[in-house]
Amino acid sequence: MPKSSALLTRLFGVGLAAALAAITVTLALTGRIGLYINPESAWFAVGMSVLGLIGTVVSFALPLGAEADHGHDHGELHGHGDLHGHGAGHTHEHEHQHAHESAHESAHQDAPPTSRRAARAAVLAGPDTAALAGDTAAPGAAVTPVRPRPDWRLVLGSAAAGTGGLLATGIVAVVLVTPPATLSAELAMSRDTGTPPLFQGADTVALATTGDTSSFGVGEWASVFATATNPEAFEGDEISLTGFVTPSSSGGFGLTRLVITHCVIDAQPASIPIGDASDVPATGEWVTVTGVIRDRDGALVVEATGVQTVGEPEDPYEY
Known part of the structure; x- marks a missing residue:
């Protein structure tokens, strides 16, 4: 995650929560929390605010961008042979895979230069297109690179998160700037x-x-x-x-x-x-x-x- 994106994520999340928690505690200490909530439930609001401030302090121990780390190991998922309990079946599967790859590589070496160039162009467009080009392209046929489609769910999710963060920032700013006041007779x-x-x-x-x-x-x-x-x-x-x-x-x-x-x-x-x-x-x-x-x-x-x-x-x- 870029540093700027990590900073915005930290601001919209921990920063805004900490600001509201600090305001709540300050209102309680100055005796003005009754202007916003029923004093009988103030203990709950103040308690949750204190926990939020403690969580904010703890969050600084995380490096920027840690929010995007899901804790997955994206390296090699499988070992070989009996180390993972797969036994002979697993070895046979790998042998079959290696045989298929050797045959596939040999076919590419025997293919004409035009077919190989088309396959390389497809590799630049994406792995799925490269596989399609290498497996199905006829000798001498041109392969048109296919651009990957954008993930609209990711785009809409980012836009919604950004909009919500801006609205929350505006609310916190109003609370900080506007002094506590009572509701009017009007x-x-x-x-x-x-x-x-x-x-x-x-x-x-x-x-x-x-x-x-x-x-x-x-x-x-x-x-x-x-x-x-x-x-x-x-x-x-x-x-x-x-x-x-x-x-x-x-x-x-x-x-x-x-x-x-x-x-x-x-x-x-x-x-x-x-x-x-x-x-x-x-x-x-x-x-x-x-x-x-x-x-x-x-x-x-x-x-x-x-x-x-x-x-x-x-x-x-x-x-």
Whole structure:
């Protein structure tokens, strides 16, 4: 393998993997990995990244071009006689082969010069054509050299590998250049399908009815608001929640947070309606709302008693 090809192979393989692993470890050490994945699964991502960095260090022990070495011995595959356990049968086979080669060589020596020249021309075109020319060409007949056909599977495979390597390089470059940032309110609104996603199960709704809800976030309350079959049970419950402002078609505004299950790719907006707000903040602004839950014709809504503008939390997502 040429040195340039070996360098590209090493870059697209080990180099990109090491870069992503280093970024993951750095985000974990700086406490910002929660901007990309659920912190509960960060241990797995960091562990795999550490293993990847160790593998990168070990790979430097391999010389350039070792990726193309398949570990095959392309030398002589067979010995002779009893050394390989073939015995007399193997010796007879070699004797037959040598006899055939002697006869074949004798025929070439007896052939006219034109036939021999055609055979030599065929040798230049490739071994298969040479064999064909030597075995079938009639005395005095011209043999047209046949060029070997390109292996299109190899060409397409190389093109696909190169394209994938360039795309991966672009992704790594974007991650390196772009500082970590939270998803925007506009993205949250674009992912809003109009149907409240259910982030919690029936046990959360049961806990909200009978237990302590002080640890509930916007995601838990959004599930309760969407699935409660006895909304009157929550009448008068006090809440204090932080989120960003999104528009609401029923008046007031929506208090929204993005909820991550595994990583930011699957982030979905969770929102609860805030009514009776005298001054609606701007869309995307972070606020802390204190209020009381009210049952309005079977639909739960928060009656705000206070809306305070705050800065974006250090961890803007819920999980």
